[in-house]
Amino acid sequence: MQSLDEQPPEGLIYAAKPWTATSIAAVAALDEPPPGLDYLLEVELAHDVLEVWSSWRDGAPPTAAEKCEAVIHYAEHDAYLDVRH
Template sequence: MPSLNEVLMALEEQPTDSAIYAATPWRADSTVVVASWDAPPRGLAYLLEVELARDVLEVWSAWRDGASPSAQERCEAVIHYAEHDAYLPA
């Protein structure tokens, strides 16, 4: 199974109508499954919808003058949003 880092680096390839489920505690190397809402995987916790994760990364970039987030920054931004229901401040 892929890691959170791997899924977020290839986020544009993920189905828009799916959700990201990850092993807790959430970290860059957490095991991840991208699945539809009607088939959540056992043993993994809901993290975010794919579309919302894309939005989180777009906001991260916009708040940082168009910079592209590194793999670690992608993970930090998505995990922060999942835990706080808020974008990671610049």
Template structure:
């Protein structure tokens, strides 16, 4: 099973309509899966929809003048959104 870090680095390759589930507590090293229509593994918790995670990263980039987050920055932004229902502030 991929880590959350690995899965988030391949967001564009995930199925349309897929939902990301990951082991808590959410970290870059958490086991993760993107599920389109199947039930998720029972040991993983809902994180975000793939499309919403992509939106989180677009906002991250937009708020930082087009910069792109590194792999850990991707995880940080997505986990922050999942935990707080808010985009990661520019000062983080």
């Protein structure tokens, strides 16, 4: 997730399951999914997830691990990662 800012907003994030901070991941178009990777989330939505994460934590920037955790949580639960988590 460290290079998320460098990805096109219309891109889709794909990652190897089980999704973890160390999963192989790639950004590609809908009609070009990388072999062996599963759809995780849209790049634009991942940006939204991280903005909400930060705003719920008084503007604190997430670490790389926290970025991954927040995006994976949203992808799996269709919900933002609660502050108490």
